[in-house]
Amino acid sequence: MEDALLSVKNLSVVFKTTSGTVQAVDDVSFDVKEGEIFALVGESGCGKSTTAMSIMRLVPKNCTITGGQIIFRGKDLVKLKEKEMSSVRGKEIGMIFQNPLDSLNPVYPVGIQVSEAVLLDRVPRDEAWKKVVEIFKDVKIPDPAERVRSYPHELSGGMRQRVMIAMMLSRNPKLLIADEPTTALDVTIQAQILEIIKDLKDTFGTSILVITHDFGIVAELADRVAVMYAGKIVEIGSVLQIFEKPRHPYTQLLMEALPKITKKQGRLKTIPGSVPNLYELPAGCSFHPRCPKSMEICSKIAPQLKKAGEGHFFLCHREG
Numbered sequence: 001m002e003d004a005l006l007s008v009k010n011l012s013v014v015f016k017t018t019s020g021t022v023q024a025v026d027d028v029s030f031d032v033k034e035g036e037i038f039a040l041v042g043e044s045g046c047g048k049s050t051t052a053m054s055i056m057r058l059v060p061k062n063c064t065i066t067g068g069q070i071i072f073r074g075k076d077l078v079k080l081k082e083k084e085m086s087s088v089r090g091k092e093i094g095m096i097f098q099n100p101l102d103s104l105n106p107v108y109p110v111g112i113q114v115s116e117a118v119l120l121d122r123v124p125r126d127e128a129w130k131k132v133v134e135i136f137k138d139v140k141i142p143d144p145a146e147r148v149r150s151y152p153h154e155l156s157g158g159m160r161q162r163v164m165i166a167m168m169l170s171r172n173p174k175l176l177i178a179d180e181p182t183t184a185l186d187v188t189i190q191a192q193i194l195e196i197i198k199d200l201k202d203t204f205g206t207s208i209l210v211i212t213h214d215f216g217i218v219a220e221l222a223d224r225v226a227v228m229y230a231g232k233i234v235e236i237g238s239v240l241q242i243f244e245k246p247r248h249p250y251t252q253l254l255m256e257a258l259p260k261i262t263k264k265q266g267r268l269k270t271i272p273g274s275v276p277n278l279y280e281l282p283a284g285c286s287f288h289p290r291c292p293k294s295m296e297i298c299s300k301i302a303p304q305l306k307k308a309g310e311g312h313f314f315l316c317h318r319e320g
């Protein structure tokens with residue numbers, strides 16, 4: 001549990017657009033340890049997906065990793081040749097997205113699509129097919145022997161997400177990156193998918209990096225969490241530490257929104273103000289214009305990380 005499977009160190013990523021250059025990820029560092037679920041949480045636009053896509057080296061053309069390292073099982077993914085990277089991507093790191101329909105081919109039955117992933121291991125076809133049915137069982141798809149013949153449009157959103165998890169599982173990856181895996185699903189189905197993700201960790205020892213805007217999911221799923229704001233990690237620690245005593249005012253606001261999540265519809269209470277335009281970041285601490293605890297220094301000088309406990313850090317001028 002203690003060894004890092006993935007170590008993101010001082011990662012910086014920029015987008016170049018006609019309006020200028022934006023630093024979507026700014027000096028971000030975190031580890032995902034063997035067999036843990038690590039969550040990256042924050043509002044839309046704070047850089048979570050760009051961090052995940054940088055790990056997969058699947059960033060768009062106008063996006064560049066400008067600094068840092070991404071060490072995965074001893075290799076720096078930033079430096080790998082595309083051919084080596086594509087084998088890491090296919091086999092060692094799996095990814096599931098918010099909308100499984102984007103990743104499934106509408107014209108083939110889902111079992112065929114998962115069997116293609118199994119066949120990459122050069123197993124005979126009939127064995128591959130049996131394995132697909134087994135994996136469908138593992139991800140709790142009812143009537144797996146029937147469902148393998150279904151087309152994507154014949155399945156519900158929750159079932160499609162299970163198919164995506166099955167496809168990923170068939171490659172037996174060490175690390176799964178799940179980018180908003182339940183956002184498009186209703187609350188009951190969300191809970192079932194979260195259970196399956198937890199099972200992956202418990203049964204197969206898969207390490208999981210979850211990207212979410214929802215602190216309720218963090219509470220449900222994660223062992224450790226990093227809170228991102230405007231491209232930076234503003235707080236990092238174990239879920240226990242952060243739920244017991246969140247130190248950064250942004251984390252505190254996200255936590256205050258939490259009871260609404262469990263009691264109501266799974267909607268996050270919004271935090272007053274909006275995420276800053278990354279093209280025009282405020283001086284000092286990027287959060288200061290929205291921060292209820294802002295002091296004079298906050299608009300002038302960027303804060304440094306402070307230690308709150310073992311493995312618990314936050315980025316704020318206050319003592320937390």
Ligand SMILES: Nc1ncnc2c1ncn2[C@@H]1O[C@H](COP(=O)(O)OP(=O)(O)OP(=O)(O)O)[C@@H](O)[C@H]1O
Pocket residue numbers: 015016017022024042043044045046047048049050051060062213278
């Ligand atoms: N294709 C793009 N071209 C230009 N800038 C982009 C592009 N994608 C993202 N960005 C910039 O990077 C920032 C971070 O985006 P990112 O998608 O990583 O955030 P996020 O936290 O994952 O949000 P979301 O949950 O909405 O995807 C955005 O605020 C935007 O300024």
